[in-house]
Amino acid sequence: MNATVDDLVLGLAGSGGDGVVSAGESLLGALSAEGYHALMTKSFGPQIRGGESSCRVRVSTRRVLNPGGELDVAFALNWEDFFRFGAELPLSVDTVLIHEEQAGPPPDTLRQRGTVPTQIVSVPLVAITKQAAGTDKAKTSVVLGLISGWFGIPAESLQRGLRKKFASKGAEVLAANDRALAAGIAYAEAHPLERPRTLERTAAAPGSKMLCDGNDMCAAGALFSGVQFFGGYPITPSTEIMQTLSKEIWKYGGAVLQAEDEIAGIGAALGASFAGRKAMTATSGPGMALKTEILGLASIAELPLVVVNVQRGGPSTGIPTKPEQADLFQAAFSAHGDVLRPILAPTCVADTFGITVEAFNVAERYQTPVIVLSDQEIAQRKETFDPIDTSRLVVEERLCPVGSELEPYLRFRRTATGISPLSHPGLAGGAYQGAGIEHNEKGEPSSSGVVHAQMNAKRFDKLAPLLERRDLFEITGDLDAPLALVSWGSSAGVAREVLALARGRGLSVKLLVPYLVYPVAERVYAEFFASVRAGLVLELSHQGQLFRILRMYTDVPRGVRSLAQSGANPFRPAEVLERLLAVANGSGS
Amino acid sequence: MATTTTIMPGGRPALTPKDFNSGLKPIWCPGCGDFGVLQGLYRALTAIGREPHEIAFISGIGCSSRIPGYTTVYGFNSVHGRALPIAQGVKLANPDLLVIVAGGDGDGFSIGGGHVAHAVRRNADITYIVMDNQVYGLTKGQLSPTSPKGLRTITSPLGSLEDPVNPLLYVLAYGAGFVAQSTPADMPGMTSILEEAIRYPGFAFVNIQSPCVTFGQEDQQLRAHKTRMKTLASLGHDPSSMSQALERARDYGTELYTGVFYRNPEPPLSHDRLIRLRQEELAKQARPRSQILDAYLQRGGAQ
Numbered sequence: 001m002n003a004t005v006d007d008l009v010l011g012l013a014g015s016g017g018d019g020v021v022s023a024g025e026s027l028l029g030a031l032s033a034e035g036y037h038a039l040m041t042k043s044f045g046p047q048i049r050g051g052e053s054s055c056r057v058r059v060s061t062r063r064v065l066n067p068g069g070e071l072d073v074a075f076a077l078n079w080e081d082f083f084r085f086g087a088e089l090p091l092s093v094d095t096v097l098i099h100e101e102q103a104g105p106p107p108d109t110l111r112q113r114g115t116v117p118t119q120i121v122s123v124p125l126v127a128i129t130k131q132a133a134g135t136d137k138a139k140t141s142v143v144l145g146l147i148s149g150w151f152g153i154p155a156e157s158l159q160r161g162l163r164k165k166f167a168s169k170g171a172e173v174l175a176a177n178d179r180a181l182a183a184g185i186a187y188a189e190a191h192p193l194e195r196p197r198t199l200e201r202t203a204a205a206p207g208s209k210m211l212c213d214g215n216d217m218c219a220a221g222a223l224f225s226g227v228q229f230f231g232g233y234p235i236t237p238s239t240e241i242m243q244t245l246s247k248e249i250w251k252y253g254g255a256v257l258q259a260e261d262e263i264a265g266i267g268a269a270l271g272a273s274f275a276g277r278k279a280m281t282a283t284s285g286p287g288m289a290l291k292t293e294i295l296g297l298a299s300i301a302e303l304p305l306v307v308v309n310v311q312r313g314g315p316s317t318g319i320p321t322k323p324e325q326a327d328l329f330q331a332a333f334s335a336h337g338d339v340l341r342p343i344l345a346p347t348c349v350a351d352t353f354g355i356t357v358e359a360f361n362v363a364e365r366y367q368t369p370v371i372v373l374s375d376q377e378i379a380q381r382k383e384t385f386d387p388i389d390t391s392r393l394v395v396e397e398r399l400c401p402v403g404s405e406l407e408p409y410l411r412f413r414r415t416a417t418g419i420s421p422l423s424h425p426g427l428a429g430g431a432y433q434g435a436g437i438e439h440n441e442k443g444e445p446s447s448s449g450v451v452h453a454q455m456n457a458k459r460f461d462k463l464a465p466l467l468e469r470r471d472l473f474e475i476t477g478d479l480d481a482p483l484a485l486v487s488w489g490s491s492a493g494v495a496r497e498v499l500a501l502a503r504g505r506g507l508s509v510k511l512l513v514p515y516l517v518y519p520v521a522e523r524v525y526a527e528f529f530a531s532v533r534a535g536l537v538l539e540l541s542h543q544g545q546l547f548r549i550l551r552m553y554t555d556v557p558r559g560v561r562s563l564a565q566s567g568a569n570p571f572r573p574a575e576v577l578e579r580l581l582a583v584a585n586g587s588g589s
Numbered sequence: 590m591a592t593t594t595t596i597m598p599g600g601r602p603a604l605t606p607k608d609f610n611s612g613l614k615p616i617w618c619p620g621c622g623d624f625g626v627l628q629g630l631y632r633a634l635t636a637i638g639r640e641p642h643e644i645a646f647i648s649g650i651g652c653s654s655r656i657p658g659y660t661t662v663y664g665f666n667s668v669h670g671r672a673l674p675i676a677q678g679v680k681l682a683n684p685d686l687l688v689i690v691a692g693g694d695g696d697g698f699s700i701g702g703g704h705v706a707h708a709v710r711r712n713a714d715i716t717y718i719v720m721d722n723q724v725y726g727l728t729k730g731q732l733s734p735t736s737p738k739g740l741r742t743i744t745s746p747l748g749s750l751e752d753p754v755n756p757l758l759y760v761l762a763y764g765a766g767f768v769a770q771s772t773p774a775d776m777p778g779m780t781s782i783l784e785e786a787i788r789y790p791g792f793a794f795v796n797i798q799s800p801c802v803t804f805g806q807e808d809q810q811l812r813a814h815k816t817r818m819k820t821l822a823s824l825g826h827d828p829s830s831m832s833q834a835l836e837r838a839r840d841y842g843t844e845l846y847t848g849v850f851y852r853n854p855e856p857p858l859s860h861d862r863l864i865r866l867r868q869e870e871l872a873k874q875a876r877p878r879s880q881i882l883d884a885y886l887q888r889g890g891a892q
């Protein structure tokens with residue numbers, strides 16, 4: 001019996017030269033061209049070149065919310081590399097496990113890991129490739145052919161993608177890959193699976209879809225907002241933001257400075273903001289630690305600045321190539337003095353664009369540093385999504401002093417909103433002294449406790465309107481449900497799927513996803529939790545940092561528990577659903 | 590005394606040193622060398638003729654870093670050691686500004702020492718004034734990176750065991766196009782050096798031996814400077830010669846030379862100029878805001 005599925009999770013692993021990531025990219029390109037929704041994550045060993053590499057591709061006829069749980073299809077080019085990825089490539093009894101014949105039958109490791117798939121298929125991949133293409137270099141194309149033949153991925157789109165990819169390599173290479181793809185398809189047809197599984201045709205007409213990663217969308221959002229300066233230092237997994245801007249920003253009259261260190265990066269960005277331009281920096285946890293002093297300067301000098309932290313496993317070097325959501329405490333609390341910095345968090349590739357635009361708007365409107373907390377998964381996974389309607393987005397500019405506001409100009413004038421018109425060098429009549437030292441309304445240094453208290457209040461009060469922003473929170477599900485999920489960042493994608501699964505089981509449940517993670521909008525949570533008796537706060541950190549911050553600022557119902565695990569251990573939606581059912585029944589720990 | 594207003598070619602009244610004086614009373618000790626630097630800077634800026642609002646004056650932390658507050662230009666008294674990166678951001682964001690950086694020897698050659706080489710190699714068009722007093726004055730008399738070996742301070746009660754940094758040699762070796770030294774003991778000389786540094790189209794460094802009257806050494810006071818200082822011109826120094834500059838810079842700490850050690854006779858384009866050329870070249874490739882995302886569109890079907 002041939003089962004048709006509308007959602008397929010594939011995982012491929014091999015050594016560096018096996019081209020598994022390249023195969024994943026070809027697959028993703030073909031699927032998106034056909035109108036499917038698809039998402040791909042990559043994972044590598046620590047080696048700079050070579051070493052083990054893997055990718056997961058999830059494809060669906062519906063919006064793909066996360067990389068998925070257990071694999072439907074696993075492709076092991078060799079066992080050693082495959083098992084190195086452990087929980088990142090989880091198997092179930094239903095997984096179709098395909099392996100290179102030369103690798104031999106599955107080693108004992110498979111049994112030791114617990115779950116042994118019932119369908120294990122051995123393929124003479126190298127032999128097929130050599131026979132079809134005359135070389136084993138076209139192995140990736142055979143893998144694609146096999147996947148196409150067995151799981152119903154349209155071959156034409158795959159072929160188009162491969163031809164485009166190898167267009168510059170000459171007719172011989174093109175022909176070899178064509179033959180390799182065809183040989184893969186032919187092999188699959190000649191050796192049908194015991195329990196075939198075919199991807200449902202998508203109803204969506206092949207149309208234009210976006211296909212990119214979160215770092216792309218962060219850079220694009222910055223350009224859309226009119227960023228004129230980027231200062232930063234390379235650090236995984238944020239560097240692609242600087243790479244993209246290094247190509248693009250000049251066209252818009254801006255500049256990128258690859259600084260000598262993280263401190264100089266944020267320093268130069270703050271200087272550009274002082275000079276009146278929209279400015280940003282991007283980094284990861286260790287870089288954030290170095291930038292902390294100048295973040296304090298940005299707060300007291302009341303200068304707009306967007307600071308992106310693409311979180312990775314920490315502390316210290318930690319696991320630079322894998323995601324974690326463990327820098328929330330750092331973002332919220334790593335400050336000297338009383339400081340409030342808005343923290344915004346995207347939850348997928350697509351919304352990274354809008355969140356970046358929002359970050360610039362908040363920074364410019366409130367004259368404050370804003371931290372964007374992305375994470376490695378969102379930043380580096382590739383995802384398809386429908387084109388974003390940018391005509392609805394507003395781009396804000398800072399309040400500039402005019403007319404009588406310059407006679408005389410009081411840079412830090414205490415206004416009703418707490419926001420003082422901000423001048424910049426070049427503006428006649430607007431000269432002032434920016435400073436890290438406490439200052440009076442004019443900007444003159446002051447060590448008066450009265451002035452300090454007033455200015456602290458000003459710097460906090462001006463941000464109060466943020467807490468009234470309902471559009472920075474996504475609330476879905478049954479609004480008066482007794483059961484709740486709260487999640488942020490990349491974990492929110494899992495929570496959204498769990499919400500649908502739970503409601504499919506007839507549960508009354510709802511989900512809150514904050515895009516504004518800090519300051520904590522106490523009223524939003526109070527309203528949300530009013531009907532709630534039990535639930536989970538889902539996040540990728542050992543401590544459950546959002547859970548703890550919520551407990552600090554809000555009355556979290558007793559039945560709401562933290563479901564937190566260290567980074568590099570992806571959540572499986574089915575497993576989270578079980579935990580949700582358990583807390584719903586009062587048996588959750 | 591009757592005042593007359595000179596009209597500049599642009600039709601606006603000529604600036605006077607008073608136009609640059611904010612009137613704020615400095616926190617410096619009476620007799621501090623920094624008063625002289627401030628006066629010299631007022632005069633140099635007057636001679637340069639840029640309006641105060643066209644000038645950005647960035648500093649770090651320390652006694653000397655308070656200096657922007659005593660001027661009427663846009664000032665930014667930032668954090669310890671980071672004035673150079675901030676200033677480069679200012680200059681790249683708006684190259685039309687005249688950008689000056691000031692700080693002490695601790696700011697420039699201890700906590701912020703890592704930034705100097707990079708500001709120099711980028712040839713940022715900024716003037717970096719270090720007020721070098723060989724001691725930490727603001728925190729009341731600790732060792733500084735330019736303190737001489739053997740110096741007894743409250744953090745080196747038994748005498749320093751470390752050789753000092755040689756700021757002149759460092760900055761010359763980094764490749765700066767303009768390196769000079771002066772002292773407020775020679776006001777006319779210092780003023781003209783400041784003016785020349787500001788006019789230099791690229792990274793310009795002026796080390797000003799600016800005495801600390803409270804914690805500084807006896808032989809580093811203005812009175813001692815007056816007898817110790819020697820103009821480089823009097824030695825027949827050729828400021829276009831890097832080898833002469835390096836040779837004389839080695840005497841830092843023993844001799845007090847004033848004047849221009851090195852001035853690149855053919856200044857290369859500064860960082861902001863190069864960036865502006867790149868921006869001009871690529872401007873036509875800019876997409877309207879509504880099309881920025883098009884780069885990530887995958888055309889569906891047969892492409």
